Amino acid sequence: MSLRLLTVSALALGLVAAPAVAQDARTEAQAAVIRDAALKSNVALDYVTQITTRFGPRPAGSRSEQQAAAWAADYLRAQGFQNVRIEEFPLVGWERGEDSGAIIGAHPQPLVLAALGHSPATPRGGIEADVVRFTTLDDLRAAPDASVRGKIVYVDLGQMHPMQDGSGYGPQTRVRGAGPGVAAAKGAAAFILRSVGSDENRLPHTGTTQYVDGKATVPSFALSAPDADQVSRLIALGEPVRLRLSSTARTYQTHSQNVIGDLPGATRPDEIIVLGSHMDSWDQGTGAIDDAAGGAITIAAAKAIAASGQRAARTIRVVLYGSEEVAQPTRETGNGGGVYARNQGAAVEKHIIAGESDFGADRVYALRLPAGAQGSDFQKAANRVLYPIGVLSSSQVETEGGVDVGPLGPLGVPFFGLAQDGTRYFDLHHTANDTLDKIDPAQLSQNVAAWAGLVWLIADSDVDFRALRQAAAAAPSAR
Numbered sequence: 001m002s003l004r005l006l007t008v009s010a011l012a013l014g015l016v017a018a019p020a021v022a023q024d025a026r027t028e029a030q031a032a033v034i035r036d037a038a039l040k041s042n043v044a045l046d047y048v049t050q051i052t053t054r055f056g057p058r059p060a061g062s063r064s065e066q067q068a069a070a071w072a073a074d075y076l077r078a079q080g081f082q083n084v085r086i087e088e089f090p091l092v093g094w095e096r097g098e099d100s101g102a103i104i105g106a107h108p109q110p111l112v113l114a115a116l117g118h119s120p121a122t123p124r125g126g127i128e129a130d131v132v133r134f135t136t137l138d139d140l141r142a143a144p145d146a147s148v149r150g151k152i153v154y155v156d157l158g159q160m161h162p163m164q165d166g167s168g169y170g171p172q173t174r175v176r177g178a179g180p181g182v183a184a185a186k187g188a189a190a191f192i193l194r195s196v197g198s199d200e201n202r203l204p205h206t207g208t209t210q211y212v213d214g215k216a217t218v219p220s221f222a223l224s225a226p227d228a229d230q231v232s233r234l235i236a237l238g239e240p241v242r243l244r245l246s247s248t249a250r251t252y253q254t255h256s257q258n259v260i261g262d263l264p265g266a267t268r269p270d271e272i273i274v275l276g277s278h279m280d281s282w283d284q285g286t287g288a289i290d291d292a293a294g295g296a297i298t299i300a301a302a303k304a305i306a307a308s309g310q311r312a313a314r315t316i317r318v319v320l321y322g323s324e325e326v327a328q329p330t331r332e333t334g335n336g337g338g339v340y341a342r343n344q345g346a347a348v349e350k351h352i353i354a355g356e357s358d359f360g361a362d363r364v365y366a367l368r369l370p371a372g373a374q375g376s377d378f379q380k381a382a383n384r385v386l387y388p389i390g391v392l393s394s395s396q397v398e399t400e401g402g403v404d405v406g407p408l409g410p411l412g413v414p415f416f417g418l419a420q421d422g423t424r425y426f427d428l429h430h431t432a433n434d435t436l437d438k439i440d441p442a443q444l445s446q447n448v449a450a451w452a453g454l455v456w457l458i459a460d461s462d463v464d465f466r467a468l469r470q471a472a473a474a475a476p477s478a479r
Contacts, residue, residue: 023381048292069322081318089258090254090255096115100113126244127189137175148186157171195228216329268314270315272350277358280323340407359422361439365419367394370414418451
């Protein structure tokens, strides 16, 4: 019998100590106190107001992102965080410049569009070409090169539907990321797509494209929903559609950074709980919901714990990651989440769990825990703390965490998730409408209360989520 099977069998027979899953009554009662205090008063609205007002949009690697990071480090210190530091890393930045588009020819009319991040500029004077439309990325991949060469490729998946969990986003954003590279390989002159958003506003949603073999692809743009409809209708009428597109975008060498601050644990300070969000935003709005709100929620939750007068056993670490929004030509630049994970070295083994807030500021409705915690005493305690503010424990396992904390996963760090209502998130996401007035203070505070109560439960306990996950993974072999 292998050592692994022996261990599994011993676990099944109760011969090996099971990972701790219980939560003592004192810690649970304190979680409720912290929850209620955070619901009444917290610093989240102050943080998100200041950072969006002082610095506006914060594109990755821009001066505004760098200044916002320095300010945020001072803000953390003022809130009582310790070991506050800024972790810099090189980045290829992208600047929009000016972008425009129009239908030309027999039915001339302007278009409202936005250049996609890290797509190159058009030649001086712009690009003029006929449009060829596809309704899926697979159809584009299957098209003969000759049918695309020299033309403007248009992929229109149809309008994204609003959903509470935002599940319509993934299929659409894959087109935004990969579509320009497919078009470029077939000799297209440019690429356009229907904005990845659930609204009908005449405001385009930007977002990043991907590099191919370290190189930018073709000038690429997102059409606002009404303009995407207009182009599709003209094509459906059998009219030839010819566009003029222009972009003065450029890339440049710069740096981004992670901002890190700790509330050290009282008895097990080497055990770390990571609360993540990202500092950078797109350039069209002020990045209020994406993702100044996430930083506000995690900072305020940790501050609420500190303000309770009680120190948790474990260290609570807030990380405001840089450069979440953009792709990079190589692995050597960008990716604040990857930089943080790589820089931990052996200390990553003491990262107990990580969670990320990057889905706006609307209310939390569900708690998702890592594998092995479903049905545990810890989940039951968390449910008792969170249910009074409208958060239900989910049987769904949290496996991804988010873009920023995600690189910790392959290193063995489990994730938790506090699922937010994303019904209106993609109405605003990556648009000029992502501004402070879209944040509901009451829902923002409910987020803080949920995070604060849950994080206290985790931080002031000896629950071993790594061991729970390992036991869950081993359990099928015992049957």
